[in-house]
Every structure is written in structure tokens, then in C-alpha cells.
Amino acid sequence: MAERVAIVGVGQTYHRSRRPDVNQVELMNEAVRAALDDAQLTLRDIDAVVMGNMELFEGNYLVDMWASDGIGSYLKPGMKITTGGTTGATVSCAAFNHAASGLFDVVLAVAFEKQDEGDTTAGLNSVSDPLWRRWIATGAMGAFARVGRDYIRRTGCKEEHAAMLRVKADKGACRNPYAHLKLNLTIEDVMNSRMLMWPMRLLHMCPTSVGAAALVVASEKRAKQITKKPVWVKDWVTVHEESATTWSMVRPGETSLEKASRLIYQRNGITKPAEEIDVAEIYEPSIWGELAWYEQYHFCEPGEGWRWAEKGVTDMEGEFPVNPSGGVVATNPIGATAMIRIVEAALQVRGDAGEHQVSRPVRTAFTTAWGGSNWTVATLLTKSL
Amino acid sequence: MTEKPSEEFLVMPIPLELPFQWAAGPYLGRFFRELRDNARLLANKCPQCGRLLFPPRQVCAQCHVKVGEDWVELSDKGVVEDFTVVVEPMSDPSTGERRTLPYPTATIRLEEGVSLIHYLEETDSAKIREGLKVQAVFKPREKRKGEMRDILYFRIVEGP
């Protein structure tokens, strides 16, 4: 990598179920203004703009054709990116690559979703292989019901453990001004929520949110000029699996989650992730994903995730906090969701997360995103170079 | 300061219809023809790693070699690898039609080791377990069109 890069500004909208008060471009612009304000920059300082969303959720397939006013790309280079659940992370990585290449000093990354304008499950089902399995697709719910079922069968986990993590997520969301669902949940509330397909209950799934996020990314030299608290993007990886046509949700050890996290740890000399990383913002469209995936990220031993839930290891005040923001189960404006992981991790590294700042001092943060059901993006953010 | 009257926000409805037609190509096309004409399931075999590719295709993603015409007929029997029972109303994304509830979907591992996702005939989740032996039930010839739904569902033939 030619240049080291840092995040020098972050922004996001107040995420909601519906935003009929703004159109798509105006929504993006809210996040862009917030990130520029945070960086104390103006659009004049931006050399390139990268943006993304899951276009089939709004039914618009070239948003960048008419979003230039909202994202500030007029007369500037850039591109639009769509990679499923990972969209916001891939957009971020593209901004990192732009700055790391040495061709651009300051790059703006913007991601959004306006789910109140389409049918997300229909959109999601339409990403399945059209000839082989689209006809039987059940969106993210079916996929994560399988993850939950498999995890219960394999590890002896009980439904209570999913509820514990869901309550943990809600505690974070209630302290996060930007989070969508703030429900003051109890274990019983989660256990009694409506069954969708066993063992998946309504409160185990992410909401359909409307929102946007933005990052300002800069090369090392510019980053040091722009801010006293740059968040260094130490590394970022994307790992693909074989075609989703043949891929299964429930084969541990064969997933892109496992491979991407192992790769980023190896490249950065991390041998004990839960000790050497101070906070993680992971992508969990369902709480069953969080429970079953701690081991995929090598945070814990196989089958140990539910014991961690019991002990509160990953609570905001715990030894290894995970998703203090409330995570994806509280807030999921899909195209922006993976960027929100990076925004939140950057705030934790800066110590600027406010009421949901974790107790453990943060020098290193880890984020993940998972998309198209068979690829993973992971990033490592640090306080010092 | 006087209170602002609440503003009316307009939303434009777009009831869009977008028809498509997808080519199956020579490999998947042959699979669907065999399914339609003879109620047989085919896979093709990678010449390098030797694994069966199901659905059949041109290139092995792991070896990056052309797979070719080494065809293997699969048994129509397998075991339930995992399953879930759908109780939430959902549409068939190809047709927009609402599916009849409840319905179980399962990953079925055929005897040759390859897997597919399909329906089970049994809709009572208490009677479904991983490891159950199942067999494909095909639609009658005149109803088969050369698509995955030519298999009606998988029927439980034996407990584990």
C-alpha cells in the first residue's frame, strides 16, 4: 500500500422507519453535511466521491446520475458501488483505496438506503440465482433461521441466549442518539415476540430502516493537517466464497467471515483477537448471526458464544464489547449499515461515542460486513499508526 | 413565534412490472431438460478436483478449469441437512404470488453428497428432523416445464 490513510470525519442521519420529509438525495446530503462538519471541511476540500446503496430496494439503478448535488460530486471523479449488505463497507474500502493510491488526498464516501420506498424482501429475493433457487428464496429471515437452528443443535444454546444478546443490543441503541429501534426490552419481551420461522422471532431480526452515513478519508499527510484525532485505517480485506448457488449458511469453518477475519489478524500480527482488539462493530442482520458468528470471527472457541452471552462478555462494560451502538438488529438502512459499523468504530477509537462509549480504553477496533450471503469485508481501525 | 402548520409530504406510487427471460445455458439447460423429460437429476464432474457440480456448470470455481461433459446421474434420495418452517406470509419472487402457509424449506443432501434447497411434503415441524431420509416427488410429465418446481417436494421415506 502506497499511502497510509485515516478517517478524519464521520456522519450519519437519525435512522427511522420512514422519512417522507426528504427524498433520496436530501437524505444522503444530511450525512454528507454531518461528516464534513465533523471534519471541519467543505466540499472544496474533497478530491473524489464514492457512493453506494442497494439500488433494487428503491428501484433506481443509477442513483449517481442525479445525486451529484446531494453528495457533492459535481466536476469530481468517483463511482457508485452495490455489493449487498457489504455496500457501505465496500464504498468505504473504495474510498480507502482512492486515498491509499496517492491519486487523491481527501475522499468522501456516502452510503444510504430508503427502505420506505420499496419492498426489501422482494428485492432481496431477487438477488438469488434466478434459475436455481430464486423461486424458494425466503430473504434474510430464512437464511438466519437456519443459522439459529444449526447453532442450537450444534452447541446446546437456548433461545434465552439470543434474547440476552438482543437486550444487550437494545441497551446500546437506547444510548445511541442515531439508532432506530429503542425499545427498553426485557428478556421476556424478546422471548414473546412473534415467531417468524423457528427459531426466528420478530425481535431477532433487523428492522427496515431509512438512513445514510458518510466518511471523510484522507492520506496521512492531509489527515494530520485536518484533525488532531485521525482514526487510522490499518487494514481492510474482502473475501469471497464460491457462488451463493451452492453455498450453505450452516457449515462452520468454511465461511468468508472466518477467512476474512483470519486474514486480517494474520496480516496485522493479531493472535488473540478478543484481547488485542478493544471493541468490535460487527454486521448481524439477525441476533442469531451475532451469537453464531463470535466463533467465526475467532473471538471465542466454537460453541462458546452463548456462554459469553450469559457472562455479558460483549456488553458495553464487558471485557470485549461488541456492537455498543446497538448494531444492525437496532438499525439497518441496508446500503449504509456496513458504513455505520465503521463510523461507530471510528467514534469509539476517538473516544467520541458519548453515552455508548465502551468502558474499555479503545486503541484498536474491528468491523465486519457480510453481503450477497457469500462475501465478507473486515476492517481494522487504530488510534495510532 | 407562531406554531408552524404540519406540512403535507407527497409520495409517488410506482406499481412497476418488470418481466425478464433468463437463458439457462448448455449445462443448466441440459439439467432442466432431463428433469422435464425424464425426471432425472444430473450433475457434471470437475476433471481436476473430481467433485460433482450441482447445479451443473461450465467452470469449477475452485479449480478454474472447464468442466465439460462428464455427466453423472444422481439418486433422487437424500437426507434433511437442515430445515426451517416458514410461517410468515411471503411472495414467490418470480411470480409475486403469495405462498401457502406453513411450508418447510430444507437443505437436502443427496446420496452423492451434493445439496439443494427444496420443500418438504410434511408441514408439521414436530415431525421433521435433521437426518430424515427423503425422496424427490416429481410433478407428472405433462406438468413439468424444465424448472426446479418440476420437483413437487421431498417426501419423508424413513427416520434417521
Ligand SMILES: [Zn+2]
Ligand atoms: Zn474442481
